[in-house]
Amino acid sequence: MAVFDFDRVSKLAPAVPRERTEASPCAACAVRGMTICAPLDNQELAQVSAIMTSVELTAGEPLFDEGEAAGNVYNVTSGTLKVYKLLPDGRRQVTGFLFAGDFLGLAKQETYAFSAEAVTSCLLCRFPRAKLEDLMQRLPKIEQRLLNIASNELVAAQEQMLLLGRKTAREKIASFLLMLAKRAKQRGQEEDPVAVPMSRTDIGDYLGLTTETVSRTFTQLKQDGTIQLLPNHQVKLAAREALEDIAGGF
Amino acid sequence: MAVFDFDRVSKLAPAVPRERTEASPCAACAVRGMTICAPLDNQELAQVSAIMTSVELTAGEPLFDEGEAAGNVYNVTSGTLKVYKLLPDGRRQVTGFLFAGDFLGLAKQETYAFSAEAVTSCLLCRFPRAKLEDLMQRLPKIEQRLLNIASNELVAAQEQMLLLGRKTAREKIASFLLMLAKRAKQRGQEEDPVAVPMSRTDIGDYLGLTTETVSRTFTQLKQDGTIQLLPNHQVKLAAREALEDIAGGF
DNA sequence: CGCCCTCTTGAAATTGTTCAATAGAGGTGG
DNA sequence: CCACCTCTATTGAACAATTTCAAGAGGGCG
Secondary structure, rough: OOOOOOOOOOOOOOOHHHHHOOOOOHOOOOOOHHOOOOOOOHHHHHHHHOOEEEEEEOOOEEEEEEOOOOOOOEEEEEEEEEEEEEEOOOOOOEEEEEEOOOOOOOOOOOOOOOEEOOOOOEEEEEEHHHHHHHHHHOEEEEEEHHHHHHHHHHHHHHHHHHHHHHHHHHHHHHHHHHHHHHHHOOOOOOOOEEEEEOOHHHHHHHHOHHHHHHHHHHHHHHHHOOOOOOOOOEEEEEHHHHHHHHHOOO | OOOOOOEEEOOOOOOOOOHOOOOOOHHOOOHHHOOOOOOOOOHHHHHHHHHHHHEEOOOEEEEOOOOOOEEEEEEEEOEEEEEEOOOOOOOEEEEEOOOOOEOOOOOOEEEEEEEEEEEEOOOEEEEEEHHHHHHHHHHHHHHHHHHHHHHHHHHHHHHHHHHHHOOHHHHHHHHHHHHHHHHHHHHOOOOOOOEEOOOOOHHHHOOOHHHHHHHHHHHHHHHHOOOOOOOOOOOOOOOOOHHHHHHHHO
């Protein structure tokens, strides 16, 4: 899918003098406060920055595949990714979408437990796992932060199990839109006409539905007046209260 | 459901002299190697032991409810528990079953994200969260262990999402039985006639099915010759290969 | 401007649910 | 120790939600 075969892994800011590593390129980072780097001071940030490389992905480009040796962890700085698992016959479950500020690749195993692929064009920070683990010895704050992230993901995973196991298509879509809105707000982006960059197929694979059911349910919510489908993959939450009622305690 | 209203929280081993705290009651712990205490030496274990109380639950007894202040974390030493979430109308999703050696209560939030209830009679070790967090400052091994546990749970949660979102009833039941067998083996228990202590309703709520569908699917697998339903909540995996094929890459 | 891919819509088929009744197992008290 | 009682599990039949199969509409990119 990548039309241009350009080198998609490149050191950021090569023009910055080496001696000024302490805050670059992280100084300009838009998501610093929400990610693994949040609890670090400038000196510590420099150590993290030193082992980091930048990665750029175009829409549809894979980052890694399930079963691959888990050599790196990532931080999303812009764009949207999906992570998913496959059954042998190709059925797919998207286990999460990732946005700016999200952390990716947490796995105590040797190999990734899921595949990751760009939904839109993306920028990420890449950290070699081995080097990050060295760093964690010296900076236990990082480990604490990771435990914090993992705990939050676990809570989200349980919420998603409730959705997958017990909610109707209508409830799933309502919950999904509210989740997108909540997360957009968290990272300081527009939450009411909410951006929905992923395809109907991706949404279906996330919610345990088919694309057709996703599409029909959007139509139905539109006809109810609960939402409006705007151009550019945006959805207006016309009756947010109603949506929250439908979602059922999200 | 608890017929006798006896004090179900009691210090273990009150007969042991206080000065011999270093290894008691943990010295006799059957699950020490598989839990939060695994990486600790005897001296460290004594510190953990010092903040621990023992809890006993009878079948059906709740341990805590979703939304309650999360004051404690637990380690299961024997028995089976379930953890679950509810929708406002009472629909339930069991997000996990816990067995000897499992850790419970990991939540960076102020409140529990799920309810926990005994499936069989249970014994647990209880640790006040605040005290354990103090201890983690001195014993970073514990924090590492928790991150490890959280990572593994995250992997399991993603596997469960795949099951809930994309597997058929038959595949779900097959995966479920194999998961029970695998976990029984891990803790050194009989894995082939596998113990299935939970009710059909609990299984259904775990797999996103109704009790009727669970029951019908068991019957169907029995008629295939894939499994045998034995007395005392045991299931013989008569054709394990077939079961693994059905489960689809579990 | 046109092609391709995604999204939408329709109708039929299917899986799993719901409602209902029976059978079985475990526990209690006589 | 047995009978009873209750709760759980099984089985059946009708129903419903979602899927599958199929076709057409829309939108974005070259």
